[in-house]
Amino acid sequence: xxxxxxxxxxxxxxxxxxxxxxxxxxxxxxxxxxxxxxxxxxxxxxxxxxxxxxxxxxxxxxxxxxxxxxxxxxxxxxxxxxxxxxxxxxxxxxxxxxxxxxxxxxxxxxxxxxxxxxxxxxxxxxxxxxxxxxxxxxxxxxxxxxxxxxxxxxxxxxxxxxxxxxxxxxxxxxxxxxxxxxxxxxxxxxxxxxxxxxxxxxxxxxxxxxxxxxxxxxxxxxxxxxxxxxxxxxxxxxxxxxxxxxxxxxxxxxxxxxxxxxxxxxxxxxxxxxxxxxxxxxxxxxxxxxxxxxxxxxxxxxxxxxxxxxxxxxxxxxxxxxxxxxxxxxxxxxxxxxxxxxxxx
Amino acid sequence: xxxxxxxxxxxxxxxxxxxxxxxxxxxxxxxxxxxxxxxxxxxxxxxxxxxxxxxxxxxxxxxxxxxxxxxxxxxxxxxxxxxxxxxxxxxxxxxxxxxxxxxxxxxxxxxxxxxxxxxxxxxxxxxxxxxxxxxxxxxxxxxxxxxxxxxxxxxxxxxxxxxxxxxxxxxxxxxxxxxxxxxxxxxxxxxxxxxxxxxxxxxxxxxxxxxxxxxxxxxxxxxxxxxxxxxxxxxxxxxxxxxxxxxxxxxxxxxxxxxxxxxxxxxxxxxxxxxxxxxxxxxxxxxxxxxxxxxxxxxxxxxxxxxxxxxxxxxxxxxxxxxxxxxxxxxxxxxxxxxxxxxxx
DNA sequence: TTGTACGCGTTATCAG
DNA sequence: CTGATAACGCGTACAA
Numbered sequence: 001x002x003x004x005x006x007x008x009x010x011x012x013x014x015x016x017x018x019x020x021x022x023x024x025x026x027x028x029x030x031x032x033x034x035x036x037x038x039x040x041x042x043x044x045x046x047x048x049x050x051x052x053x054x055x056x057x058x059x060x061x062x063x064x065x066x067x068x069x070x071x072x073x074x075x076x077x078x079x080x081x082x083x084x085x086x087x088x089x090x091x092x093x094x095x096x097x098x099x100x101x102x103x104x105x106x107x108x109x110x111x112x113x114x115x116x117x118x119x120x121x122x123x124x125x126x127x128x129x130x131x132x133x134x135x136x137x138x139x140x141x142x143x144x145x146x147x148x149x150x151x152x153x154x155x156x157x158x159x160x161x162x163x164x165x166x167x168x169x170x171x172x173x174x175x176x177x178x179x180x181x182x183x184x185x186x187x188x189x190x191x192x193x194x195x196x197x198x199x200x201x202x203x204x205x206x207x208x209x210x211x212x213x214x215x216x217x218x219x220x221x222x223x224x225x226x227x228x229x230x231x232x233x234x235x236x237x238x239x240x241x242x243x244x245x246x247x248x249x250x251x252x253x254x255x256x257x258x259x260x261x262x263x264x265x266x267x268x269x270x271x272x273x274x275x276x277x278x279x280x281x282x283x284x285x286x287x288x289x290x291x292x293x294x295x296x297x298x299x300x301x302x303x304x305x306x307x308x309x310x311x312x313x314x315x316x317x318x319x320x321x322x323x324x325x326x327x328x329x330x331x332x333x334x335x336x337x338x339x340x341x342x343x344x345x
Numbered sequence: 346x347x348x349x350x351x352x353x354x355x356x357x358x359x360x361x362x363x364x365x366x367x368x369x370x371x372x373x374x375x376x377x378x379x380x381x382x383x384x385x386x387x388x389x390x391x392x393x394x395x396x397x398x399x400x401x402x403x404x405x406x407x408x409x410x411x412x413x414x415x416x417x418x419x420x421x422x423x424x425x426x427x428x429x430x431x432x433x434x435x436x437x438x439x440x441x442x443x444x445x446x447x448x449x450x451x452x453x454x455x456x457x458x459x460x461x462x463x464x465x466x467x468x469x470x471x472x473x474x475x476x477x478x479x480x481x482x483x484x485x486x487x488x489x490x491x492x493x494x495x496x497x498x499x500x501x502x503x504x505x506x507x508x509x510x511x512x513x514x515x516x517x518x519x520x521x522x523x524x525x526x527x528x529x530x531x532x533x534x535x536x537x538x539x540x541x542x543x544x545x546x547x548x549x550x551x552x553x554x555x556x557x558x559x560x561x562x563x564x565x566x567x568x569x570x571x572x573x574x575x576x577x578x579x580x581x582x583x584x585x586x587x588x589x590x591x592x593x594x595x596x597x598x599x600x601x602x603x604x605x606x607x608x609x610x611x612x613x614x615x616x617x618x619x620x621x622x623x624x625x626x627x628x629x630x631x632x633x634x635x636x637x638x639x640x641x642x643x644x645x646x647x648x649x650x651x652x653x654x655x656x657x658x659x660x661x662x663x664x665x666x667x668x669x670x671x672x673x674x675x676x677x678x679x680x681x682x683x684x685x686x687x688x689x690x
Numbered sequence: 691t692t693g694t695a696c697g698c699g700t701t702a703t704c705a706g
Numbered sequence: 707c708t709g710a711t712a713a714c715g716c717g718t719a720c721a722a
Contacts, residue, residue, distance in 0.1 A: 005488065007699060018709045023701060033707060050462050054408070055699035057399045058714045073427065079419040086445070095459060098418075098443045100431070114440060117395050143350060266637055292611055352715055363693045368717055378691060400715035403698045694721070699714105706709075 006049050015043060026051075057119050065095045066312060067115030069108060069125040071226070072100050075255055077283035077301045078126070081150065084305020085124060092313055094121070103225055105130035112136050122146040122312045127154060129191045129226045146315035150308040153195045153327075160311040161327040162304050166196050169297045169332040170203025173251050173279045176295070176336060178211045181343030182249035182277050186219040188236050188261060189253040190226045197222070200253050200281075219247050227256040230264075237264050248343070249273070252280035259284075262294065278339045293338035300330050351394045360388060371396075402464050410440045411657060412460030414453060414470040416571070417445050420600055422628035422646045423471070426495065429650020430469060437658055439466070448570055450475035457481050467491040467657045472499060474536045474571045491660035495653040498540045498672075505656040506672040507649050511541050514642045514677040515548025518596050518624045521640070521681060523556045526688030527594035527622050531564040533581050533606060534598040535571045542567070545598050545626075564592050572601040575609075582609050593688070594618070597625035604629075607639065623684045638683035645675050 008026070012019045017040070025032045025040035026049075043049075057063040066089060070078040082098060089096050097118065099111035108128045113136070115123065123145060125137070134156050141147055141157055150162040177185050187204055190197045205215050221236035240247055252258040258280030265272060272278050272293075279295040307328055315322055353371070357364045362381070370377045370385035371394075388394075402408040411434060415423040427443060434441050442465065444456040453473045458481070460468065468490060470482070479501050486492055486502055495507040522530050532549055535542045550560050566581035585592055597603040603625030610617060617623050617638075624640040652673055660667055 008701095009699070019699085020701080020710075021708055023699095024708085027701080031707060036707080050458070052403075052464070052699050053462055054399045054403045054464055055714090056701085058397075058403055058698090058716095059700045059702090061714075063399070072424075073418045074421060074424040076419060079417075079424065082418065083445075095463075100428075113395070117398055118440075119397070119399055263637070292608070353717095354715070364715085365694075365717075366692055368715095369692090372717080374718095376691065381691080397715050400698090401717085403700095403714095404716050404718095406698075692722085694719105696717105696719090698716090701713090703712085704710090706707105 006047050007052065008049075011040065011043055011047070011049060015039060061119075062121045063119040064093060065097055065118075065120055066122045066124060066309070066316075067112075067118070067120040068096055068098045069111055069115070069123070070098070070100060071103050071126065071128055073098065075283075077151075077255055077299055080283065080301030081126075081305040081308075084302040084307075085309045086305075087302075088306050088309040088313070094313070101128040103129045103228055105133070109136045112140070116140060116145065120145075122148070122316045124148050124150060124308050124312055126150050127152040127194065129194055129224075132193055144321070146312055148308050148312040148315070150304055151196065155195075158325055160308075160315070160325050162308045162311065162330065163195070163199075163327065164299045164304065164330045164332045166199035166332075167203040167206075169281070169299075169334075170200035170251070170253075171207045172203070172332070172334045173295075173297050174204045174207035175210075176334060177249045177251065177277060177279060177340055178207060178213075180277065180340050182273075182340075183211075183213065184216075184219070184245060184247045184249070185213075186221070186240050186247035186250045187252075188221045188223065188233065188240075188250060188257055190222070190257070191224055192222050197253065204251060218243055223257060226254060227260055230260055233257060233260045234264060237261065237268075241268075247276060249277035249279070249340070252278070254281050255283050258282050258294075258296070272339050273341050273343070277341075277343070295337045295340040296335045298333040298335055300332070304330055351392050352397065353394075356385065356388055356392070356394060360384060406464075407466045408464040409438060410442060410463075410465055411467045411469060411654070411661075412457075412463070412465040413441055413443045414456055414460070414468070415443070415445060416448050416471065416473055418443065420628075422496075422600055422644055425628065425646030426471075426650040426653075429647040429652075430654045431650075432647075433651050433654040433658070439658070446473040448474045448573055450478070454481045457485070461485060461490065465490075467493070467661045469493050469495060469653050469657055471495050472497040472539060474539055474569075477538055489666070491657055493653050493657040493660070495649055496541065500540075503670055505653075505660065505670050507653045507656065507675065508540070508544075508672065509644045509649065509675045509677045511544035511677075512548040512551075514626070514644075514679075515545035515596070515598075516552045517548070517677070517679045518640075518642050519549045519552035520555075521679060522594045522596065522622060522624060522685055523552060523558075525622065525685050527618075527685075528556075528558065529561075529564070529590060529592045530558075530594045530596055531566070531585050531592035532596050532598075533566045533568065533578065533585075533602055535567070535602070536569055537567050542598070549596060563588055568602060571599060572605055575605055578602060578605045579609060582606065582613075586613075592621065594622035594624070594685070597623070599626050600628050603627050603639075603641070617684050618686050618688070622686075622688070640682045640685040641680045643678040643680055645677070649675055 008019050008022050012022045022040055025037045073079050086096055101108040105128055108131055134154055148160045153161045208215055223232040227233050252261050270276055282296040283299055283301055353364050353367050357367045367385050370382045418424050431441055446453040450473055453476055479499055493505045498506045553560055568577040572578050597606050615621055627641040628644055
């Protein structure tokens with residue numbers, strides 16, 4: 001069953017014309033008389049005709065739709081990105097298909113397969129934490145599918161990439177803690193294999209080094225699933241609290257990790273910042289709403305979505321293959337609040 | 346360009362068979378020899394053949410995909426619903442297409458059109474706040490498109506509906522405030538025209554009446570756009586504070602309204618619950634995380650998504666038209682915390 | 691057991 | 707200016 005009901009054929013029959021004439025009239029071809037065009041378009045409008053996109057895709061080989069792969073839309077950062085994507089995609093007459101990996105490599109592969117077999121014209125992807133093998137994407141890339149990476153990228157594939165300034169985000173957060181008098185700064189973060197983790201860590205490291213403090217691996221905790229389950233972070237925090245020389249501050253990455261850490265610290269009745277200061281990546285307006293005291297690093301998700309889509313459309317619309325790619329770095333924003341108030345001596 | 350590359354035709358050519366033989370072999374038809382089947386399926390697997398779903402849809406008249414319409418995925422409740430939907434849809438081999446209305450009637454109409462012309466087999470929809478005309482859905486319903494409503498429903502269309510117990514949610518929240526000693530309970534809620542608003546209001550009203558308190562329209566504030574912009578709620582709150590007999594408690598509906606109200610109350614340095622108590626619908630884990638003191642009504646989004654999809658699949662898979670529909674009511678959960686602590690005399 | 695022919699809705703090419 | 711005809715990839719009567 002197709003619920004768009006009326007087809008070009010129906011119009012042709014009703015008007016005693018051939019399907020090809022109707023098709024051309026609808027597409028405003030120069031070889032059709034104004035009069036016929038008028039009759040056809042009017043009939044079409046009246047009967048609410050709309051072309052079947054399946055048939056069009058089949059015929060034309062493209063679908064005017066782009067695929068999106070993110071870890072989960074429950075993450076406010078990603079829903080903001082998606083809103084940005086939609087805003088420019090719709091403008092250009094493209095529609096979007098959203099899929100979630102839930103941080104699973106297998107699901108990522110499945111989704112990418114699903115999307116490409118739905119004849120998407122381009123792919124916008126933020127890698128899952130588990131992904132370290134890129135064959136499923138390399139193949140597509142080789143075949144000429146336009147791909148743009150955002151947020152979690154890989155340098156194994158040469159194409160446009162949009163990221164935020166993760167190095168600076170990590171640096172700024174750490175530096176701010178340092179400037180406020182904290183010296184033993186722990187780091188709870190996403191798995192070490194993904195790009196954002198490395199970059200933020202690099203910023204963290206740089207700030208510490210500038211302050212003459214050595215990185216201590218024992219107070220750096222990686223969450224294998226990016227904090228998908230609370231246990232990961234409970235463990236990380238417990239280990240941090242059990243360390244000989246307990247940290248006086250924590251720098252967390254990602255919405256999920258930050259808010260969960262905050263939750264657990266509250267639950268454990270740890271005074272922030274008196275006992276331990278806290279600064280973390282958050283992207284939810286709720287963070288502002290529900291805890292106006294949390295210092296944070298904010299990422300421009302909406303803008304990232306827009307930029308990524310612009311670059312993807314460039315690739316899709318390019319007549320010839322593109323060989324020059326750029327990596328666009330968007331600024332992050334440091335918001336300082338009570339959770340990192342200057343340390344009292 | 347199609348990036349799934351290899352087609353049934355390629356296989357046929359490579360194996361010196363006809364396309365139909367290959368097609369049948371792939372579909373495990375009884376009229377094909379085991380030997381041929383083996384050769385074909387092996388070749389297909391080797392070359393990563395997968396049928397073009399566009400062509401399949403075109404041919405078979407169904408697409409094995411279902412459309413979703415929600416107001417916005419930034420709302421955690423809806424992203425939970427979507428996760429529920431995906432969990433059962435994927436299980437059944439269906440894929441989902443997500444669209445957002447951003448509470449606009451026009452966009453809702455556009456999205457529904459978009460979805461149906463992408464030949465979805467069924468529609469899962471939660472109405473936008475603006476929607477009061479249902480023609481776009483009635484037409485589809487008449488044509489036989491399986492539709493299931495969830496959360497924000499209409500009784501103008503007879504089909505399956507999944508809601509939470511909004512009456513009880515409103516009743517429980519209000520009753521709890523009453524039991525805690527609050528008597529003048531304001532209500533900030535979504536637009537009056539949508540189902541959830543009415544039902545929750547009915548519960549609110551019932552609780553007040555049972556306590557012998559008359560409903561005072563001057564402390565009931567409707568947000569035309571469901572709190573899409575903060576100004577709506579700023580106004581509502583300002584008006585509430587300017588009323589002669591100031592309320593001693595507020596009951597808010599929806600994640601957005603609740604968290605924004607909380608934010609504004611914090612900003613205005615209104616002590617909760619000493620000056621004004623607060624209870625509201627929230628569905629974000631972040632609410633727990635960032636403000637462990639907020640009393641709230643929690644809605645089972647994931648379960649709602651699952652149930653809705655189960656019922657939709659029933660409709661899609663039914664051989665004959667279905668004429669008996671049910672409205673399933675899921676329980677909500679009252680979580681009581683400090684923001685509604687007993688009132689001191 | 692395998693192959694031929696046709697149709698799903700559309701568009702492009704080529705005749706008329 | 708209009709109309710056959712073929713083709714996109716697939717599935718299925720029907721024929722061989």
